Amino acid sequence: MTPKRKKRLYIVIFMLLGLSAATALALQAFNENMMFFYTPTEIKTGKAPQNHDFRLGGLVVVGSVRREPKSLTVKFDLTDNNDVITVSYDGILPDLFREGQGIIARGQLNKNGVVDAVEVLAKHDEKYMPPEVGEALARTEKEKQ
């Protein structure tokens, strides 16, 4: 190999090493931050992970929203019309959060079987139904028939 070629080979090897390091890193970060979506039924049957964030969605059960008097903590029930799970959230709910509305939350399951949410999402359209929630409801509907 001529010195020139050798030099070029080093550049290529160096770049490949850099790229594979970047890829490995990206994939690792991707895996760490990947969240699956679960329905209340799936969470109740123990499918949701422990100590890892996940997303859940469903309809807010009418009459289930309760606030603590002195803090911002609010609790509500989510349903896929089959099972119900309680969500606790410490913060300001989005503008379109309503009872009976489809919403998505992100958080972890605590020991009491309540999901401690760090984020609650409701979309900016009164007719909007999060697709995940819509599908989950349709599935329940099917199973009931």
Added chain:
Amino acid sequence: MIPEIGQIALIIAFALALLQAIIPMTGAQLNNARWINFAAPAARGQFVFVGIAYLCLTYSFLVDDFSVLYAASTSNSQLPLIYKIAGVWGAHEGSLLLWALLLSGWTVVVSVFSQSIPKIMLARVLSVMGMVSIGFISFMLFTSNPFIRLFPAPVDGRSLNPLLQDPGLAIHPPMLYMGYVGFSVAFAFAIAAMIDGKLDAAWARWVRPWTNIAWVFMTIGITLGSLWAYYELGWGGWWFWDPVENASLMPWLVGTALIHSLAVTEKRAAFKSWTVLLAIFSFSLSLLGTFLVRSGVITSVHAFATDPARGIFILIFLLIVVGGSLVLFSFRAKSLRSVGKFSPVSREAGLLFNNVILVTMAGTVLLGTLYPLLLDALGIGKISVGPPYFNKVMVILAVPLYLMMGVGFFLRWKNDDLARIGKKIVIPLSLALVFAVVLPLLFAPEQQGLTFIGLLLASWIALASLLWLLNTTSSPFKLPASTWGAVIAHIGMAVTITGITLTSVYSHEKDVRLASEESYTVSDYTFKFIGVKEIQRDNYVAYQGTIEASELGQYVAIMRPEKRTYDQSSMPMTEAAIDAGIFRDLFVALGEPLGSGSWSLRIYHKPFVRWIWIGAMMMAFGGFLAAIDKRYRRVKKNKQAVIA
């Protein structure tokens, strides 16, 4: 009547686009001068007819013609005039028409300002742009016709999403689209060069200003979008890694790589095939951006339409663009031999490094954005990737990129000497180290590793650019506009980095519950909640809160955040109150009533958040300076001199 005229104009424009695509290209192959010369008039004709169609749709909005389905679903008779005009691009169909209008407009501008370009080349470029136009106009005609009538016509329209009734957002989509569409010029030039089999320095000089201008628009568009999210959504963040944001970031990253790679192609006749690939991908990602945002594939605030036929159409369109160009590339890449050789220590190598990282960044964003969609489409599961993924990977990739950015100016083309570079960078680097250590010690409430890294990189980039400018042999004022542009853009990046770093590390964000006359204090600032009253405005009613902000007992501002409900919709909208400043923003948003006069409030103190957007605007200004450099116009002037 008027909508029908618009419809017919659109069909005529479609026919002209077909002619513009076929005749000049065939003429270029057969060397038929008349056919070649057909390109420019066809492009102008197409622009006129798309323009007529666009005006007709705007007219329907202005006169509240709700027999037009699109107007009925996005406009309303009560809407202020400016939002009737902006409402035209408020949803899917109209924004496509805007796309087509901008595309045909760009095509005309290219045909006007390209007298230095050989006729055959220009014919091919305009033809390729005509092909893109065919895609967009047929997309409208077959799946998303803005002129469809509604019978019986409703008395009033459904109104524009209140979220979009904001001046920033009114100009955000056109800016972004100018960028998206602008990359079609670079794309068309790349395709033309491949057909031609020749890609030289002159070609790079033709493409560079167009690419820069497209990049400038895109930078402005993304900045406006970020500002809008900050003001309007009431979240107080400036970037959410929302798929819609990612959709605009990807072509920007690849476009940034393209700008730098074009420099190498022009000056050193190297990176030729790479430049062509970047041109293909920056435009393909622009198409993908449109696809992601407007087809309803991604469920976010931007996706107002849901219609699978549209998705399939754009997917096929994308497939033709990407697939077709890559097939052409595979046959023609060999003819684009790069001749410029360079050593591992050279400006070329530095720019290669820049390109590899920028493209890896784009790939990272692509993975995080599309992989969840892919899994979902395949029915494997519904997953999502959180912002921590993007933050982590992007920061780690950005560090080496920014380190190289400072070195870049000093590097010589072809071959440089490490020892020489070392001498050059020792001053800016040590100054940057001093800044990064001393500034936080003097001003910051607490020391953080991230602050050190961010300030080091920012001051390193800024100092290196400035010292290089002062050290150039000639007077800095004799330097060409493009050099000034590069320096300003790089310093802009430094300003943005400073903003991002300090906002991320030192922001305080808190949701609190306050009763009347209660206060909350966050880093020297005290927010006293006075109360909430109901107010009535033209087209909405609102709860308006009053909060008195003070700094260490000194009065700062009265802040009035609102929670609005617009007449035509039942959805409430949070309108945050922001007290803006160069060094900090105070941000208050109204949450919800908690009974007995108590409200939940979202209170933020965000240091240096403006710097993010100020820096971005500097980048845009730098790009603009680079685009208007005399160098790109010289050929044309010489030619005119000969004629005279």
